[in-house]
Amino acid sequence: MKIKSNRIFRKLLFCIMACVLISLPLLGLSNFVMRLAVFVWIYILLATSLNFTSGVAGQVSLGHAAFFGIGAYVSALLSLKLELHFLICLALAAAAAGVSGWLVALPAMRLSGGYLAIVTLGFGQIVYIVLLNWIDLTRGPMGLVGIPSPVLFGIEFRKPQSYYYIALFFCVAVLLLFKNYIGSRAGRNLMAIRDDETAAAAMGVDIYKEKVKAFAISSAIAGIAGSLYAHFMLFIDPSKFVGDESTAILSMVVLGGLGSMKGSIAAALVLTALPELLRGFSRYRMLIYGILLVAMMITKAVDWSRYSWYDRMQQWIQRVVQAINRKKGGWKNGAA
Amino acid sequence: MALLEVYGLCKSFGGLAAVKDISIMVPKGKIVSLIGPNGAGKTTVFNLLTGFYERDSGQVLLDGAALDKLATHEYIQKGMSRTFQNLRLFSKMTALENVLVGYQSRMKCNDWNMIFHDRKYRQEENQAREKSRNALAKLGLSRYEKDICGGLPYGVQKRLEIARALVSDPKVLLLDEPAAGLNPNETQELSKLILSLREEGNTIFLIEHDMRLVMSISDYVYVMDHGELLSEGEPKQVRQDPKVIEAYFGKGRVAGAAERK
Amino acid sequence: MQFFTQQVVSAIALGSVYALTAIGYSMVFGVLELINFSHASVFMVGAFLYYILTNIAALPGLPAFLLSVLITGFLGVAVEKITLRPLRLNNQPKFASLISTIGTSIILQNIMFLLMGSETLPYQTLFPGQSISLGETRISYMQIVIVAVSTMLLVSLSLFIKKSRAGMAMRATAQNYDAAELMGISVDSVISLTFFIGSAIAAISGIFVCMNYQSVDITIGTSFGLKTFAATVLGGIGNLGGAVLGSLIIAFAEVFTAAYINTSIRDLAAFVVLVIVLLVRPNGLLGKPVQKKV
C-alpha cells in the first residue's frame, strides 16, 4: 500500500505544478515577474545542461557560458543578417554551439579533474575575447541591437507573457530528453564513467566517445538557451558571457546537488529570483548574496537530523502524507 | 583447439620484465586457474588479456580469432568479461544498474531510440532488465536490487561484481581473486557457484590465492613465479611439483619432504 | 632592437608579478587540490589593509606591511575554518568547497566595497619613478624589487616545504588526508597553516603589485586572479617552480602579442597558450603524470 500511494501522491503533486506553470502568464502577474519567469526557464536550461556534463558524467566545465554566448550570437547574427525564421536560427545556433562543444571536447576530454576545468575556463575566456574584438562580425563591445522577436504562426512573441510559452516549451522538451536519455543505457554509461572509468571501460563503455558526446549535447542545449536569451533581450553584448556567468551557473548545479536534475531546477529558480528578492537592500545586496551562497553550502554539509526541530518537522510531513493517503486509501481499497 | 589460446606473452615495464614468454590454454567449459606468490605477474597477465596493458609480444586467440589492435572497451564485445582484484563497482548506482551496465555491450539501440523511448528501445530495455534480474538471482542478490551498492556489505559486493561480469554471457569469464577477503563459508558458497557456472557451460579463467578453493574446483592449473611459468598440470600433479613448493615455501620445507620419503 | 629589449624587460616584470600571486595559489591548490577563488579577494584585502594602515592609521611603511600581512594570514585561517572546514569534515564533494570559495570572494569584495567604496585609490610606492637604464631600456626599481621578492619567496617556500617538518606534513596531507592523519599529523592544523602562509603571501603579492601600479581598487583581485590561476595550472598543480615558470610563459605570450600583434588580444594569447600546453602535457609543464593503477 505504501509504495502505491507514494507514486499517486507524486503524480498528483506533479499535475498541480504543471497547471500552475502553464497558467502562470494568465494569472495577471506583472511584466517584471513574467520577465523573471522567462529568465528562470533559460537558467534551468543552462543549469540542467551543465549538470548533464558536470553532475551525471562527472566532467566539470567552467566555460559553459561560452556556448551560451555562441548560441546567442549565432542566432542573433542569422536573424539580423539573413533574416532567417526564428526556429531555423535557434536550430542552427544549437548546432553551432554543439559542434564547437564537440571540437573543444575532442582534445579536452583526454584531461580530467582540475585540468579539464581550467581548459574549459580558458576556452570560455577565449570565446569572450573573440566576441569582444571581432568588430566587423559581432560589432564587439557595441553589441547587436534590434534582434527581431520570434514570429510563429503569425503571432509576434514579444511580450514576456507570450515569450514565456516558447521558453516553457523548449525547457520541457529538453527536460524530457534528459529524463529519457539519463534513464536509458547512455545515461547509465555516463554515470558509470563518473563512478569508475576503469570499470566502465571493462564493461564495454567507450569512455572517450561518451564523454565527448555528452559535452556536445550539453553545449548544444546551452546554445538553445543562448538563442532564447537573444530573441528575448533584443540586445546582446559580450559582457553577459564572461567567466563569472559560468561560475554562477556552476553554483546553481552544485547547490542543487551534482547529478540531480530536480536539484538544478530548484537551484536555478532560487538563484535567479534571489537577487530580485534582495533588491530592497540596495548597497548590501551582493554581500547578502555571497553570504547566502556560503551558508547554503554549509547547511547542506551539516547533518541536520541531530537537531530535534528538524526531526519534528519531518514527522509532521509524514503525518500529513499519511492523512492524505488514508482519506484516499478508503476509495482505492479494492485495488490496493 | 582450446577456446582461449595464449602463445609467448611478454610484457616489461621499463627494465623489469613482468611477464616472460607465457603460454596458456583455456579449453571450453573448463575452469583453469593461474596461481603464484605475490608479485609473480598474475594480474599483469590478466590485464594483458583484457586490454588494459599493451602486449610487447605474443598472440592471444579467442575461438580461433586473434585479439589484437582492440581498444580496452572492445574486449567485452568479443566475449572476455572480467572482475577486478580490489572491487571496482559503480558506488553511487544501484545494484541492478551496475549489472545493467555490465549488459550494455549487448544492447544495440542508438541515441534516437533512447531519446524517444520507442518500441525497439522498450523491448531491449525490458530484456536487459530481465537478464540482469536473472543474473542477480543466480548470485542470490535479488533483495539488494534497489540498494545503492556503495553501502552493501563486502561479500555481497564481491558477488555483485561477478554477476556484472556474468550478465553479458561472455565466452570466457575472468575472475581476479574472487575469494579475497571472504570468510570460509562464503568461500564455500563461491566454489559451489563457480562449479554451477561450469555446469551451465561457462569457461572460467581464475586467479586465486586460496589453495583449497583452487585445488578443489580447477580442471587445470598454471603456476607462475617472477614472470615465468613454473609448472602446469592437473591440481594433483602441481601440488607435488617440487619447484612449486620451493617457490611457495622456500628451500627448508623441500628438504624436510625429501627425508620423509 | 631597443624595442625588443624593452618588451623582454616588461615581460619579466609582468611575469614576476604573476609569479608572486601564483605561488600563493599553488600552495593552497597543491595541498588541498582545491580551486580557491577566494585567494584573489584575499590578495585585494591584503593590499587594502596596507593602504588603510599607511594612509588612515599613518603607520610607517615596514610595521604597516608586517601587520597587514599578519592580519591577512589570520583572515585566511578564519576563512578556511568558517567556510571550508565544515564541508571537509562532512566530506562534501570537492565542488561544494569551490562554490563556497566563490561565495567568500563575493563577500570579501563587497565588504571592501562598503568600507572603501569603488574608486581607485592612489598607492604609496617604494622609490617612485626612479629607474636605471641599460642602453635605452629603462628598468624601474620597483620592477627589480618585485623580481627579487618573488625569487626570495619561491626559494624560501620551496626550502620550507622540502626541508622542514611542517613542510613534509603539508606534502603528506596533499597526497592523502587519511594516511597523513594516521601518521599522527593533525590535518586541521596543517591546513590552517597552509591557508595562513597562502594568505600571507597573497597579501605580500597584493601589496607589491599595487605598489608597482601605484593604485588599488576592489577589482584588482579579479583581473589578476584568472591569469595567475592559469599560470599555476600551466606550471603543474602544486609545483612551486612550475607556478613561476607558468607565470613567465603567460607574461611573455601576453606582452609579445600586445607589442607585435594587437594590444587588445593580449589576454587571448595567454589563454590560447594555456589551452594548448595543457592539451599537449595534460599534467602541466612540471607536473608529474600520475600512473593510473588498475
Place this chain on the structure above:
Amino acid sequence: MKKALSVLLCVVLVVAICAMSGCAQQEESTQQTNDPLYVAMAVPVTGNQAMYGEYFSTAAQIKVDEVNAAGGINGRQIVLEVFDDRGDVAEASNLAQKICDDEKYIAVIGGFASTSVLASAPIYGENGMPQMVPAASHMDITKVSDYTWLQASVADEMRNFFNMVVDGIGSKKIAYIYLNNDSGLSGLELLQGFVEGREDIELVAAESFNEGQVSDFTPLLSKLKQAEPETIMISAQYKDIANILKQAQQMDFGDTTFANLGTCYSDEFLTLAGDAAEGFYVSTLYFADNPDEGVQEFSQLFYEASDGKTANQFASQAYECMSMLVYAFEQGATTREEVQQALLGISEWDGLTCTSKYTDRVPEKEGVPIMVKDGKWALAEY
C-alpha cells in the same frame, strides 16, 4: 525520507513563485492632484561603476530638493527613487520592466554605460516612458527608441576633442588609445572621419585595450613611442588614464602631450595620477571653475551636497536631466506621454550648467578645453 524531500522541494517552488509575484504587487496608486510626482533613477549603485551612480543621484537630488523647497510644482512634491542596475546589461533591462510596470513612475533617468542604455531603451520605449540618459552618448541610442533623451553625443564630444588637439594644441601627428568599449570604438570611427577631412593631420597609431585587463600598458606605450606622435588622445575611464600617464612618465615621451575626451575630469583622477598628469589636456562639457555664474552656483551646491566633492561632467549631466524633467512638469505634464510631449517642445535648452541645441533628442554642446597646471585643473593655455 526521499518523498518528504520532494514535498519540501515543491512547497519551496510554489512559495518562491508567490513570493516573487507578491513583491511585484506594489500598491497601484492612482494619480490624484496633490500626489507626488515619482521619477525613477536606474544607475549602478554597487559594482565597479558605483562611483558614477553616486555622482548622478547626488546631482539629481540637488534639483529635486531645490524644487521641493520652493513648494514643489503647483503643490506637488517630486520624489526621486534610485534603483541599482550594477552596471549589468540583463539587470538594466529587468529593472526597466520593473519600473515601467509601476504606474506611479512618469519618467526615468537611467543607465550609465551605453550597453545598459541600449538594453533598457526598447522596454522604456514600448511603455512610453521618457528616458533621460545622463552620460552615455552612443549614436544608436536615439535610434533604438524614440523616448530616449541624451545629454551628450559622441560625435559632438569627439569634434570638440579633435578641434582642441588640432587647433588648440596644434599638433599634426596624433595617436589614439581607446578602451575597447562602445564610446572608445565609435570615437575611433569619428576620429578617422575627421582626419580624412584634414589633409595636414595624420593618425599615426590607434591601439585599444580591454576592460578588466591587467593594468600593464608598457607594450602599448612603447609601440606608440615608435610612431612618434605629437599628441596621444585617450578615450578611457580615469583609472586607466592615470595608469597610462604614470607608466608613460617612466618612458620619457619627451614633449608628446596627452589629452582626454572628458571622462577623467574629477578629483579622483588628480589624486590618483599625481604629478604624472602635469600638462594633461581635457576637453570637457563642464568645468567647475568656469567663471560662468550658473556653473559656479552648481559647483557650490554640489560641493555641499556631496560633502566636499568637486562637480564634474557626470554631475552636471544628471542635474540637467532632472532640470529638463522639472521644465516638463512645469508645463503641467503629469503623465508619461505629457512629459514626452513637453520635452519634444525643447529645441534650445538653456540650463544652469550649460546651453545646448537639441535636434531630434540629441544635444550639441560647446566643449571647454582645460588642462592640469601644477596639480590643479585650469582653463587650457597652449
